[in-house]
Amino acid sequence: MSVEAPPAARGDSAVESGAPVVELKDVSCRFGKNFAVEHASLSIYPGEVLGLVGDNGAGKSTIVKMISGYISPTSGTIEVMGAPVSFSSPRQAREAGIETVYQDLAIVSEMSLWRNFFLGQELFRRVLGIPFLRVSEMVRVCDAHLAEVGLTSVRSARQTAATLSGGERQSLAISRANYFESRLLLLDEPLAALSVRETRRVLESIEAVKAKNIGVLYIDHNMDHVLPAADRIAIMHRGSISRVVHKGDLSVDELSDAVAASGTEDHVG
Amino acid sequence: MPPAPAAGAEISPPRQSLHALGRLGRRLLANKEISVLLAIVILFLLFEFFSANNIGFFTNVGLMESVAFVTSSVGLVAVAITALMISGEFDLSVSGTFALGPAVMGWLLREWEWNIVLCFFAALLIVSLVGLVNGLITTYIGVPSFIVTLGTLFAVTSWNRLILGGFPVTLSKEQKAGTFVKVLGGDIPHMPFAAPFVWMVGFGVLLAVMMRRTRFGNWSYAAGSLGGGVARAMGVPVRRVKLSNFVIAGMLAGLAGILQFSDFGSSSVASGIDLNLLAIVAVVVGGTSLFGAKGTVIGSVLGAIILGSLKIGLVVIKVPAEYYLGLVGVLLIVFAGLNARMEVLRRGGLKSTLFG
Numbered sequence: 070m071s072v073e074a075p076p077a078a079r080g081d082s083a084v085e086s087g088a089p090v091v092e093l094k095d096v097s098c099r100f101g102k103n104f105a106v107e108h109a110s111l112s113i114y115p116g117e118v119l120g121l122v123g124d125n126g127a128g129k130s131t132i133v134k135m136i137s138g139y140i141s142p143t144s145g146t147i148e149v150m151g152a153p154v155s156f157s158s159p160r161q162a163r164e165a166g167i168e169t170v171y172q173d174l175a176i177v178s179e180m181s182l183w184r185n186f187f188l189g190q191e192l193f194r195r196v197l198g199i200p201f202l203r204v205s206e207m208v209r210v211c212d213a214h215l216a217e218v219g220l221t222s223v224r225s226a227r228q229t230a231a232t233l234s235g236g237e238r239q240s241l242a243i244s245r246a247n248y249f250e251s252r253l254l255l256l257d258e259p260l261a262a263l264s265v266r267e268t269r270r271v272l273e274s275i276e277a278v279k280a281k282n283i284g285v286l287y288i289d290h291n292m293d294h295v296l297p298a299a300d301r302i303a304i305m306h307r308g309s310i311s312r313v314v315h316k317g318d319l320s321v322d323e324l325s326d327a328v329a330a331s332g333t334e335d336h337v338g
Numbered sequence: 339m340p341p342a343p344a345a346g347a348e349i350s351p352p353r354q355s356l357h358a359l360g361r362l363g364r365r366l367l368a369n370k371e372i373s374v375l376l377a378i379v380i381l382f383l384l385f386e387f388f389s390a391n392n393i394g395f396f397t398n399v400g401l402m403e404s405v406a407f408v409t410s411s412v413g414l415v416a417v418a419i420t421a422l423m424i425s426g427e428f429d430l431s432v433s434g435t436f437a438l439g440p441a442v443m444g445w446l447l448r449e450w451e452w453n454i455v456l457c458f459f460a461a462l463l464i465v466s467l468v469g470l471v472n473g474l475i476t477t478y479i480g481v482p483s484f485i486v487t488l489g490t491l492f493a494v495t496s497w498n499r500l501i502l503g504g505f506p507v508t509l510s511k512e513q514k515a516g517t518f519v520k521v522l523g524g525d526i527p528h529m530p531f532a533a534p535f536v537w538m539v540g541f542g543v544l545l546a547v548m549m550r551r552t553r554f555g556n557w558s559y560a561a562g563s564l565g566g567g568v569a570r571a572m573g574v575p576v577r578r579v580k581l582s583n584f585v586i587a588g589m590l591a592g593l594a595g596i597l598q599f600s601d602f603g604s605s606s607v608a609s610g611i612d613l614n615l616l617a618i619v620a621v622v623v624g625g626t627s628l629f630g631a632k633g634t635v636i637g638s639v640l641g642a643i644i645l646g647s648l649k650i651g652l653v654v655i656k657v658p659a660e661y662y663l664g665l666v667g668v669l670l671i672v673f674a675g676l677n678a679r680m681e682v683l684r685r686g687g688l689k690s691t692l693f694g
């Protein structure tokens with residue numbers, strides 16, 4: 070596969086090889102007096118994995134939630150396929166082809182696996198105008214996908230999600246995001262609770278998603294995971310994106326140092 | 339649990355069938371609706387065999403009519419709040435709306451002499467609006483529904499007193515004989531229950547199907563989990579879902595009051611007292627979680643049948659009526675405890691018998 074280096078997201082390059090799937094322009098998000106994200110700009114291109122790294126509390130999840138419509142930016146614009154959007158709900162973002170695996174909002178434990186899989190995008194058939202669930206079809210699809218992501222401990226899509234381990238929940242959320250046709254996939258620390266085997270599978274699935282020309286925003290603490298998976302890496306610190314580097318530019322150690330360094334600068338300043 | 343036999347170990351046929359039986363028993367007990375149903379059967383047998391002067395219980399049509407009468411009101415209010423509680427919210431004002439429904443209907447009949455059908459729908463509209471107000475304040479302003487509906491409970495109670503002004507509203511003989519009132523609250527020939535019981539069961543089944551088999555029901559369960567965060571993240575319009583469930587609660591609670599009014603022929607300020615709390619008992623006994631996301635509507639109907647049988651059954655076995663509320667309290671705690679213990683057994687799983 071020929072990896073065409075996406076254009077540097079420094080904003081000043083006039084000629085872009087393709088339009089970004091999503092572009093954040095000078096976006097800020099404030100909670101009360103605190104800025105979780107401050108003047109952040111970044112773009113994600115089709116078929117590209119953009120890694121986003123940074124300390125806890127740097128604002129990574131907030132970036133994800135703004136793109137996915139879960140919260141609205143306080144200022145700045147978000148463009149999807151070149152058109153400014155202001156999602157008032159995650160529903161609108163999903164309709165625009167943005168699928169998200171949230172760090173903290175992935176699965177409803179009380180509900181069965183198939184209900185989780187299709188939550189918000191249920192297959193239904195209208196009878197007298199009422200949307201009735203197409204249960205057996207959803208169970209079938211979900212069962213097939215569970216096998217695909219290798220949830221071997223799962224016996225049936227009808228069991229409740231409470232029976233899943235943290236890693237299995239994450240795997241379910243990822244397989245769900247992959248199932249629905251999307252143009253942008255947001256993954257917020259998807260590997261946090263995964264086993265080695267699950268991790269490998271997820272990293273493989275990210276490759277597969279990329280091959281479908283879908284843009285991926287991939288957040289992870291572990292540089293060893295980010296570096297092989299990402300084409301470019303944005304380093305975030307205290308709400309701002311301090312650097313964007315290309316895959317080949319830095320080694321794992323240099324990357325870790327870069328993240329740490331952006332921290333020390335701030336402590337000194 | 340004993341350790342599982344090693345792979346390939348032979349299990350003798352009787353032990354195998356014993357195992358299967360044990361598994362079946364656990365699965366049945368793990369199903370909340372089945373355990374409530376079992377409790378009903380036990381209560382019915384107890385009251386039957388210990389009835390004073392051998393008047394019987396479930397073999398006695400008159401007594402079953404009384405059980406049905408009590409169950410209809412508690413049951414419909416319980417059904418009314420079940421979907422709401424599953425979606426993570428409370429409605430304490432339902433005892434007020436229960437009395438408001440007939441108050442508005444009766445007042446319009448008496449003062450403005452509207453057509454009775456029109457009065458009925460006007461009353462339904464008003465009680466639905468109470469639900470809407472509860473929902474709007476809860477979802478848009480963010481006041482916990484427990485507080486909001488406690489407030490509207492007082493407001494509605496006050497309104498009931500203003501409307502009724504000390505005089506109960508009544509239906510005249512002619513009005514009671516009319517088809518419309520008969521459909522709402524009339525007796526059913528050859529059956530040990532009146533129309534309100536059928537309405538209660540009907541709405542129970544309707545909402546049970548709605549909750550388990552429609553997209554709206556799916557969204558309601560999701561909205562009840564952890565403040566609806568995951569649901570919203572997955573694109574569920576959580577506010578709209580909760581709002582709809584508030585309106586359903588107000589409407590059905592008001593309808594329950596009107597049905598009792600149609601059956602009874604009168605309704606006063608005393609109508610509906612304690613019904614909010616009794617309905618919550620029925621809902622909890624039926625297996626619905628106070629924290630949302632878990633429960634079934636059929637469970638609530640069964641819970642209401644337990645309350646109805648207990649109220650009448652205690653009289654039948656000559657336990658002074660003063661003990662009723664005390665036993666309701668015990669029942670509530672016992673069932674909540676059982677549910678908590680069985681949750682472990684079931685490892686978090688909950689399935690509806692009828693619509694799983």
Ligand SMILES: Nc1ncnc2c1ncn2[C@@H]1O[C@H](COP(=O)(O)OP(=O)(O)O)[C@@H](O)[C@H]1O
Pocket residue numbers: 100104105123124125126127128129130131132
């Ligand atoms: N809903 C919220 N309300 C208030 N503060 C928040 C909220 N969400 C995040 N924050 C704050 O914003 C900052 C960034 O958080 P987050 O985006 O979750 O960081 P990260 O994902 O990089 O660890 C943190 O200081 C956090 O406390």
Ligand SMILES: [Mg+2]
Pocket residue numbers: 129130131172257
């Ligand atoms: Mg985070």
